Amino acid sequence: MSRVVKLAVIPGDGIGPEVIAEATKVLDAATAGSDVTFEQTAFSLGAGRYLETGDTLTDADLASIASHDAILLGAVGGMPGDPRLKDANIERGLLLKLRFALDHYVNLRPSRLYPGVPGPLAEPGEIDFVVVREGTEGPYVGNGGSIRTGTPHEVANETSVNTAYGIERVVRFAFAQAEKRRKKLTLVHKTNVLVHAGGMWKRIVDEVASEHPDVAVDYLHVDAATIFLVTNPGRFDVIVTDNLFGDILTDLAGAVTGGIGLAASGNINPDGAFPSMFEPVHGSAPDIAGQQIADPTAAILSVALLLEHLGLDDEAERVTRAAREDIAERDGSTRTTAQVGDAITARLRA
Amino acid sequence: MSRVVKLAVIPGDGIGPEVIAEATKVLDAATAGSDVTFEQTAFSLGAGRYLETGDTLTDADLASIASHDAILLGAVGGMPGDPRLKDANIERGLLLKLRFALDHYVNLRPSRLYPGVPGPLAEPGEIDFVVVREGTEGPYVGNGGSIRTGTPHEVANETSVNTAYGIERVVRFAFAQAEKRRKKLTLVHKTNVLVHAGGMWKRIVDEVASEHPDVAVDYLHVDAATIFLVTNPGRFDVIVTDNLFGDILTDLAGAVTGGIGLAASGNINPDGAFPSMFEPVHGSAPDIAGQQIADPTAAILSVALLLEHLGLDDEAERVTRAAREDIAERDGSTRTTAQVGDAITARLRA
Ligand SMILES: CC(C)[C@H](C(=O)O)[C@@H](O)C(=O)O
Ligand SMILES: CC(C)[C@H](C(=O)O)[C@@H](O)C(=O)O
Numbered sequence A, B: 001m002s003r004v005v006k007l008a009v010i011p012g013d014g015i016g017p018e019v020i021a022e023a024t025k026v027l028d029a030a031t032a033g034s035d036v037t038f039e040q041t042a043f044s045l046g047a048g049r050y051l052e053t054g055d056t057l058t059d060a061d062l063a064s065i066a067s068h069d070a071i072l073l074g075a076v077g078g079m080p081g082d083p084r085l086k087d088a089n090i091e092r093g094l095l096l097k098l099r100f101a102l103d104h105y106v107n108l109r110p111s112r113l114y115p116g117v118p119g120p121l122a123e124p125g126e127i128d129f130v131v132v133r134e135g136t137e138g139p140y141v142g143n144g145g146s147i148r149t150g151t152p153h154e155v156a157n158e159t160s161v162n163t164a165y166g167i168e169r170v171v172r173f174a175f176a177q178a179e180k181r182r183k184k185l186t187l188v189h190k191t192n193v194l195v196h197a198g199g200m201w202k203r204i205v206d207e208v209a210s211e212h213p214d215v216a217v218d219y220l221h222v223d224a225a226t227i228f229l230v231t232n233p234g235r236f237d238v239i240v241t242d243n244l245f246g247d248i249l250t251d252l253a254g255a256v257t258g259g260i261g262l263a264a265s266g267n268i269n270p271d272g273a274f275p276s277m278f279e280p281v282h283g284s285a286p287d288i289a290g291q292q293i294a295d296p297t298a299a300i301l302s303v304a305l306l307l308e309h310l311g312l313d314d315e316a317e318r319v320t321r322a323a324r325e326d327i328a329e330r331d332g333s334t335r336t337t338a339q340v341g342d343a344i345t346a347r348l349r350a
Helices: A016-031 A047-053 A059-064 A090-101 A162-178 A195-209 A222-231 A241-258 A297-309 A313-328 A338-348 B016-031 B047-053 B059-066 B089-102 B164-180 B195-209 B221-232 B245-256 B298-311 B313-328 B335-347
Strands: A005-013 A036-042 A072-076 A106-112 A126-135 A138-147 A153-164 A184-189 A218-223 A236-242 A262-267 A276-280 B003-012 B036-042 B071-074 B106-112 B126-132 B138-147 B155-163 B183-191 B215-223 B239-240 B264-268 B276-280
Touching: A005 A016, A005 A059, A005 A276, A016 A072, A016 A297, A036 A126, A047 A262, A059 A090, A059 A236, A059 B264, A059 B298, A072 A090, A090 A126, A106 A162, A106 A241, A126 A162, A126 A241, A138 A241, A138 B155, A153 A162, A153 A195, A153 B195, A162 A184, A162 A195, A162 A236, A162 B183, A184 A195, A184 A222, A184 A241, A195 B138, A195 B155, A195 B183, A218 B298, A222 A241, A222 B221, A236 A241, A236 B239, A241 B003, A241 B221, A262 A297, A276 A297, A297 A313, A338 B126, B003 B016, B003 B059, B016 B298, B016 B313, B016 B335, B036 B195, B047 B089, B059 B089, B071 B089, B071 B298, B071 B335, B089 B195, B106 B245, B126 B164, B126 B245, B138 B245, B155 B164, B155 B195, B164 B183, B164 B195, B164 B239, B183 B195, B183 B221, B195 B215, B195 B313, B215 B221, B221 B245, B239 B245, B264 B298, B276 B298, B298 B313
Parallel strands: A005 A036, A005 A072, A072 A276, A126 A236, A184 A218, A184 A236, B003 B036, B003 B071, B071 B276, B126 B239, B183 B215, B183 B239
Antiparallel strands: A106 A126, A106 A262, A138 A153, A153 B155, A262 A276, B106 B126, B106 B264, B138 B155, B264 B276
8 A cells, every 4th residue: 555745845045955955865765665655845945035036935835835744844044144134034934934833832852962973072971862842832932022122212022922732732742752762751941930831831741740650750940951961961861841941952952962963853743733844953054055064964864753753663763773874984084965865875775 | 448348148048058158258368457348247038038937038138138238149949849838939039039129130150161170071172251141131020920820721921021221231241341351242142033032132232332343243042052152162252141041051151161069150230229149150959958068169259259349359369369279279089168168268368
């Protein structure tokens, strides 16, 4: 029985197209000869498209993307300080709009220190945890505004919105992850300052914890969590946290595990009502774009998350293994973006 | 001409009293025989006081503290999870209340890797920067609330309030720091998501920058800043940032420079309308309290910041030097809290 997966591909800006070229190469190799076919549709979106047409994400784009089974995204965002992008906010108007419109309430970001990868820590120990970052609430909702804008009397507010509905579903997902892993879950928040939002997170984690007596639960303030990420990252198994804290912790976690060139992520709608979106954690890095020096590994590992999400566990496992083997043999010599993709593809074909 | 400084001392909870005992010992030694006398008044505040009397910070306490010239604080906060503290929020009701009531709009947190100090980074390089954290606005204002609290339909909001007035004054302070240092200032925020607050921070930094053409200014998103703190902390000179981002970055910076046992801070009202408050960045660590194993160095370095703030530059310099010399000769052997204080005091007397 053959299966067709409709995949929306958004290469984006900067190094996005380069890393996505390798990611789709790997996807094709991983599924060649299997029962599943990926029907890929490319969407030209990002700063480039904005500069050409003035569009960030049209309703038609969004509807078309939403009709796919899954999304693979490279990176979006133009050159920082480009005056032509002054009034554009590609991140909010495109990336966050997709996450919110497609109800990607789980932003899943595994952090793993692969053998052989040089990182900044003197004694990293074993690092293998996942951050389950809430993706549709918190300070990211865009419920801010300002008065007397641009004057010495300006007041600008940003409101973090948090709901029991939104927290419970992501907390349940995180506990399910912990059950499949080392059965440890750490809530990260700032309950001593953000007492209302933090209090609700704490309450709901405690409630769901009672259904998972085998999962050990602890709590850290976000500031303390950053300390442990550099002094004892091995203490973490599953971290569940809000949108903003998750953003911060996962970049730090990426750095600690050898750089965000290796960090993959999934923006997941576990209910399946909307297509989930997989993307490297890194940005578009326009300063190094077009030079074939970007590391496509994070994009390739995002393909593994995509395959896993679609229930293609064998294929996911093969991609992860091929990438991991490639990483283990890196010796600091430089390869082009395509050479890394080719090497991982060759391992898959072998 | 002799000068009397009225100093309010708040030892607080946990290891607070132990480290403050050493800090005041050092303060006495540093000013012995000089023209300045510190008249110290101790205030019993914190979880301990709350458990005894139910008070967190009475109006009378606050008025009395406010009538002093400066404040030295150890750490406040009870044992996490103590059921008797369930309804207390010592952090909000005491520490943050002092910072807000006394208009401590600059939270100054120097980060320095002292020679000989072991840290978590394999190749830390030279680390010497200060974080100028805004102290009276942002998500810390306590303008949050919830509806349907405790139910599956709860909605909890937290509002970050930011004013041009509040930002401009702290940004000016940060530029003045940069002028005295390596003339580099980095704004850290999350302008691509928190567009209103972030946009105002950016605008005001740009405006004040035009008055400081010799200061090099750059901008980092908070997530990227955490990466640089572990991969290239030497790139930072002065960081200016909001209250919450500053909280996170300074704990991480403390870890990177060998632990928050060394991190000092000042909650400063530069206008002098209210007394400024000096405290170690670390918390009350009730789990190790009373054992004489806490490192008093952060509290002692906070005394140096206090002396500097009062214009007692020579005394400040001597305390810093004595602490630094002591740090340089640490060989991993354990000394009691008092032994560290005594050793630094002995150097001052020498
Ligand atoms: C580009 C930005 C809006 C985004 C975020 O803050 O979520 C990025 O940092 C990420 O982590 O995916
Ligand atoms: C105790 C807490 C409220 C405080 C803060 O968040 O400011 C602490 O973490 C600090 O950094 O001084």
